[in-house]
Each structure stands twice: as structure tokens, then as C-alpha cells.
Amino acid sequence: MKIAVLTSGGDAPGMNAAIRAVVRYADYYDIEVYGVERGYAGLIAGNLSIMSRRSVSDIIQRGGTKLRTARSAEFETYEGQKQAAKVLSFYGIDGLVVIGGDGSFRGLQAISKNFGVKGVGIPGTIDNDLSYTDYTLGFDTAVNTCVSAINNLRDTMSSHDRVVVVQVMGRRCGDLALYSALSGGAEVVMVPEHKTDYDKISRKLLKNVEKGKQSGIIVLAEGASPLDEVVSELKARTGLSFRSIVLGHLQRGGAPSMADRVLATRMGAKAVDLLRDGMVGARVVGIKDNAIIDMDIEDALNVPRHTNEALYELANIVSR
Ligand code: ATP
Secondary structure, eight states: OEEEEEEOSSOOTTHHHHHHHHHHHHHHTTOEEEEESSHHHHHHHTOEEEEOTGGGTTOTTOOSOTTOOOOOSGGGSHHHHHHHHHHHHHTTOOEEEEEEOHHHHHHHHHHHHHHOOOEEEEEBOTTOOOTTSSOOBTHHHHHHHHHHHHHHHHHHHHHHTOEEEEEESOSSOOHHHHHHHHHHTOSEEEOTTSOOOHHHHHHHHHHHHHTTOOOEEEEEETTTSOHHHHHHHHHHHHOOOEEEEEOGGGGGOSOOOHHHHHHHHHHHHHHHHHHHTTOOSEEEEEEETTEEEEEEHHHHHHSOOOOOHHHHHHHHHHTO
16 A cells, blocks of 8 residues: 655644654555655645655654645646646555645545545644644644743733733634633733724723733734734723734744644554545544544534634633
């Protein structure tokens, strides 16, 4: 049996650990693994090479992706997918493992539906925006990176009596902001799932001033409200001294956490097991209540988005 593995979309810590798991778990069962460079673009171009156990040495601890990643407009077309399917059949590949976010999953779904390619998606994105799974690869590491930044910011903000607005990634999903705010002890969290209420936030900050605290941390998911607007609206309402910072690409890099390495290894093995067991169509793996699960890709992509309201409520209560 031969399988191929690629990483696609935004890179996330833990992708390397997942590649390593796929290669080594497959090797254990004498399955040949091809690594595809630069996602679907590399698949269309035929950039495949065999990966040995040795080729994935020394990567479990590295962020980013050894296989590189890319976005490919060509793959979104029928012709692009046809060419990719041709490459897979030329190499005699029986199954494709795609590590990426929801766009990458839609790509896998399309090539499977249109050309009968068998494949398994492993959720790799720091956004945690795939609702069928409790966690995506890279999320835990990214939260830890944000928390570390918040810790540093707290030192200087409290010394100078300033409030800082920390913008983190998350256009539609506020999980990164929510988990970072909760674990960083932030005073305020702003997520796209909740309408911004400047008056309410201002009241909270001014209440802290009454208690003798003029500094604070506001964690803002990029999709909640524009950063400049947040600063100017809150400054006008409270008269406090504000600073802002965009954590940006810092959040994507770094050594994966223990949680991401373990998750990557479990998911990688599950993906190989599904292909070994003769699955059909396209499926995805995930984690629910600490058990590794798998699901039809279409069903997974149709799970409606939901936020952890209880956690949002808790973050607000403990930061009061
Ligand atoms: P992230 O969550 O980090 O952004 P992602 O996997 O969602 O990762 P995208 O850029 O949305 O990243 O998608 C990656 C690639 O998947 C695209 O460049 C494209 O090649 C392919 N893709 C996305 N949507 C589709 C689709 N509807 N049909 C076919 N291919 C798609």
C-alpha cells in the first residue's frame, strides 16, 4: 500500500509531529509514504518524494511544516483537481492524508467527490475553528504563546498604569482569544461571537480604577472589532492610557506543546488506520472528550459553529 501526506493552508505547530506520526506509523505496517511539498500546489506539480523513518527525525519539536505549505487557486478548479488526481494515480497512491484547516478539507472533499480519491483530513490550524473536533493541532501551542506575551505585557502595563489591547488571530472564531484571556488573567475578552459593547467594557475598566487599578489587559480576536476603533472608543469613554499590540505571525510559530505533540501523534496514527482498514471516500479525524474520533468529511464540515458559552461566562466572572 502507498499513501501520500501533505500540509495545506496556514501552518500550525504540531504539523511536523503529525507528519512524523503518519510516516512512522505507516512504516510499522510496511506502507510506503510519499511526502508532497507545498500542499495542493505541489500535488498538481507532482512534487512528491518517498519519506523514510529517518526523514522525519528531529522534527517533532519544530513548529511550521517540513513539507512546506501553500494556498493553490488552481486546486479550487475541476481541472486542477483532475491534474492532482492524475499525479496520485501515476504514483499508485491509495490514500491521501491532508493536514490543514477547513479550506484544505474542502479541497480534499472536492477531489474525493470528483475523482474518487480516498483521503483523511487531520485538523491543523491555530484557530480551533473546526466545530466537529474539540481541538485542532496548533491551538494549544498558540494559546501558550499568547499567554506568554500577555505575561510580559502585564509587567510593563501595571508598572506604567496602562491598558493594553492585545490583538490575536481569529476572524470568525474567538477561541484563541477566549482561552488566552482566561489563562492569562485578562480583564476583558472580545470575540467575534459576541457583539462589542464599549459601554460595558468601559464600566468594567472604570470599576477597576475605583479599586485602585488603572492597568489592564484586553484580549481582542481580530474578527471582533477593528483594533484602532477599540482603542479610540475605550480611550474616549475612560480617559485611561492605552497601548495596543498585534501578535500576528508570532502566534503561528514555536515548538509545539506536549498537548499538540500527543494529539498529532494520535491523529496521525488514526488517519493511517482508517486508510489501512479500507475506508471509502473522505473522512476526517478529531478529538472529542479526549477520544480520537473519525467522521465523514461532509458531515464534519456541516457541524455548525458554536462557542463555548460556559467558558466565556466563566472568563467574565473570574475577571470581574
Ligand atoms: P487556515 O485555517 O489556516 O486558513 P485552510 O486550510 O482553511 O487553513 P485555505 O487557504 O482556506 O486554508 O485553504 C487551503 C487550500 O485548500 C486553498 O489554497 C485551496 O487550494 C484549497 N481549497 C480551499 N477551498 C477549496 C474548495 N472549496 N475546493 C477546492 N479546494 C479548496
